[in-house]
Amino acid sequence: MAMVGAKLGAAAFLAITTLGGAAVWAASGEHIHIDKQKWTFSGFTGKFDEAQLQRGFKVFTEACARCHSMKRVAFRNLVQAGGPQFPEAGVKSLAAKYEVDAEPNDQGKVVKRPAGLVDTIPPPYKNEQEARAALNGALPPDLSLIARARGIEYNAPFYMVPVNMARDIATAYQEAGSDYLYALLTGYVDAPAGTKVADGMNYNKAFPSHMTAMPNPFAGGDGLVKYDDGTPETVDNYARDVTAFLSWTADPRLEERKWIGLMVMGYLLITAILMFFAYKRTWKAVH
Numbered sequence: 398m399a400m401v402g403a404k405l406g407a408a409a410f411l412a413i414t415t416l417g418g419a420a421v422w423a424a425s426g427e428h429i430h431i432d433k434q435k436w437t438f439s440g441f442t443g444k445f446d447e448a449q450l451q452r453g454f455k456v457f458t459e460a461c462a463r464c465h466s467m468k469r470v471a472f473r474n475l476v477q478a479g480g481p482q483f484p485e486a487g488v489k490s491l492a493a494k495y496e497v498d499a500e501p502n503d504q505g506k507v508v509k510r511p512a513g514l515v516d517t518i519p520p521p522y523k524n525e526q527e528a529r530a531a532l533n534g535a536l537p538p539d540l541s542l543i544a545r546a547r548g549i550e551y552n553a554p555f556y557m558v559p560v561n562m563a564r565d566i567a568t569a570y571q572e573a574g575s576d577y578l579y580a581l582l583t584g585y586v587d588a589p590a591g592t593k594v595a596d597g598m599n600y601n602k603a604f605p606s607h608m609t610a611m612p613n614p615f616a617g618g619d620g621l622v623k624y625d626d627g628t629p630e631t632v633d634n635y636a637r638d639v640t641a642f643l644s645w646t647a648d649p650r651l652e653e654r655k656w657i658g659l660m661v662m663g664y665l666l667i668t669a670i671l672m673f674f675a676y677k678r679t680w681k682a683v684h
């Protein structure tokens with residue numbers, strides 16, 4: 398019985414992951430269309446845009462970090478290649494603004510010390526209960542891996558599933574989570590007439606049930622977060638940039654991964670050509 402369950406579970410897992418990330422199911426059964434966006438990191442040769450990741454981190458710290466944690470990202474990651482690559486000195490002084498528990502001293506007391514490069518970004522709340530108490534009972538999820546934990550659902554009959562899958566593989570489409578995040582962050586609209594929005598809830602056209610406990614983080618509108626590289630300070634850019642940043646935290650080795658993929662394809666191609674000529678040569682006498 399357990400075996401069958403495990404097998405079924407594995408099959409469902411495979412079906413869902415091959416569709417490009419966990420699907421988001423609408424509670425009402427209604428299909429929510431999520432537009433695909435253009436990302437610098439999409440496609441076979443996609444790369445993160447360093448400046449965009451830097452802006453995205455700024456948006457995260459100013460508009461999200463008071464509710465959401467980022468437990469899997471250490472300050473040193475912000476300095477590393479393939480990421481925002483902030484200058485080390487800047488990240489050190491940023492880290493020093495946070496306090497973390499030091500190792501117990503010789504009296505066994507745990508005192509506080511300023512955070513350093515090795516520490517992960519400290520969460521805004523000490524624990525789940527504290528977060529829920531502050532946010533009307535709702536729990537803001539950790540955002541480190543959220544871009545991988547969300548996806549989009551295709552509204553297609555079953556026989557189109559292999560077609561969609563083949564297309565996603567051929568175009569190397571892996572940005573379903575990012576597309577959903579952008580749609581969510583730009584999805585706060587007035588509820589349609591006749592829809593009641595409960596106290597403490599907000600209407601969002603991309604969120605599966607449309608009712609989310611998260612208020613619009615960009616309610617302040619354009620200009621909310623200051624950019625110092627001349628990029629227009631618009632809600633659209635905030636949503637795009639923070640999504641790019643969250644896509645990096647969820648897949649920090651994307652560039653390396655894609656590069657290895659290309660190398661392997663190149664290697665296989667060369668091998669195939671060599672094999673073809675070897676075949677010709679071997680059978681020359683017979684033909």
Ligand code: HEC
Pocket residue numbers: 456457460461462463464465532535536537538540543547578581582604608609610611612614639
């Ligand atoms: C005032 C607190 C608050 C702020 C600020 C905030 N969030 Fe949230 N967020 C929440 C809560 C609460 C939830 C859980 C919502 C729910 O389950 O209805 C949530 C859920 C989410 C989710 C999960 C949605 C899903 O599909 O389940 C994402 C993604 C998210 N937030 C991203 C962000 C980003 C990015 C920012 C900054 C631009 C941000 N949030 C700012 C409180 C906040």
